Amino acid sequence: MIELEQSRNQFPKEPIRLMSRVYKFILPEVRKELDGWRQEAGNIPDPELRRQALASIATKEFHCQGGAVYAAANLQMRQVLVPLIVAFQTISDYLDNLCDRSTSMDERDFRLLHQSMLDAVEPESKMQNYYALREEQDDGGYLHLLVQTCRDNIAKLPGYSAAKPQILDLVGLYTDLQVYKHIAPENRESALLKWWEQHKGRTPQLQWNEFAAATGSTLGVFMLFLAASNDKLDRNSAELIHGAYFPHICGLHILLDYLIDQVEDEVGGDLNFCSYYDNKEMMLSRIALIVEGARRDIKKLPAPSFHRMIIEGLLALYLSDPKVSQQQEIRDASRQLMRRSPLMRLFFFVNSLWIRKHL
Incomplete structure (x- = not known):
């Protein structure tokens, strides 16, 4: 199996080098991409689609900033990776807004909307009218342009054919x-439990809500985009990456997201996977187990220090969110998760605070 030796030398090995690349290259380029998409979203004819598209960019910019960190591991290809990651994440955030605050509750509508994400990573498929089953129709070509931007940049990834089966698997689970x-x-819980029954053999160590959370992360896809920027990528290496990211790193990502959104989701009537734990202690112990699983999994990968920074960066990013200080129980949980934090996590915590305040 090819171990991606060439790309190993490009991975930043310590936090200061990673963040210097993020500040110098990644954040400015993410901002430039999002400015372009904000302008496109502002031209959407349908007022509801325009509102949701603009809101998704305004409130979820940090998703693109975090995802684009993977481009810091191959700066030579960042002009492909940053536009690709930003476009794919923008589709995800836009559709999440459309479905969260939907004028529809139609399962077929949601599946057709998310077919755009599968089409974005499957260049041979034919694009379609993703709004065909809902009232709002005219987005002025916005969603098609996002899909085409993903495809155009995927065409520049020399190792994509090796990564594609693993990417399609993750995007398929995300869509479900x-x-x-x-x-x-x-109907949500029964549908999710029925779905889990089909897949629980893949992650027997996880509870149903943890498996569902793991399928909601785009980080595995972004890591595979990065891997596909290397022409030496083979299918075995892509499978290794998939197995190292799913379920533990992906699960940690989304459980932390749900952890800080509990009050917001309760008010909005949205499903929250952290609410299914019996108590706070159980939730924290399960998240700690998933952190340990993630740390164990990355040891199988080349450049494990980079992926360790991803794990510690996730904890720092979410636990430094302003929502934490506004919720007493989450503030207590954050303190427990940050207790005995390694210096790396504290470093990323301080940087997360600085980026939120200044960028």
Whole structure:
């Protein structure tokens, strides 16, 4: 198996080098990409689609900033990776907004909308009218342009054919989750449990809500985009990356997201996977187990220090969120998760605070 030796030398090995690349190259280029998409979104004819597209960019910019960190591991290809990651994440955030605050509760509508994400990573498929099953129709070509931007940049990834089966698997799971978690509230849990029954053999160590959370992360896809920027990538290496990211790193990512959104989701009537734990202590112990699983999994990968920074950066990014200080129980949980934090996590915590305040 090719161990991606060439790319190993490009991975930043310590936090200061990683963040210097992020500040110098990644954040400015993410901002430039999002400015372009904000302008496109502002031209959407349908007022509801325009509102949701603009809101997704305004409130979820940090998703693109975090995802684009992977481009810091191959600066020579960042002009492909940053536009690709930003476009793909922008589709995800836009559709999440459309479904969260939907004028529809139709499972078929949600699946058709998310077909755009599968089409974005499957260049041979034919694009279609993703709004065909909902009232709002005219986005002025916005979603098609996002899909085409993904495709155009994927065409520049020399190792994409090796990564594609693993990417399609992760995007397929993501699509299923988005469909089931947005249907009528009284049907969500039973649909998710039925879906989990089909897949639980893949992650026997996880509870159903943890498996569902793991399918909601785009980090595995972004890591595979990065790997596909290397022409030496083979299918075995892509499978290794998939297995190292799913389920533990992906699960940690989304459980932390749900952890800080509990009050917001309760008010909005949105499903939250952290609410299924019996108590705070159980939740924290399960998240700690998933952190340990993630740390163990990355040891199988080349440049494990880079992926360790991803794990510590996730903890720092979410636990430094302003929402934490506004919720007493989450503030307590954050203190427990940050207790005995390695210096690396504290470093990323301080940087996360600085980026939120100044960028």
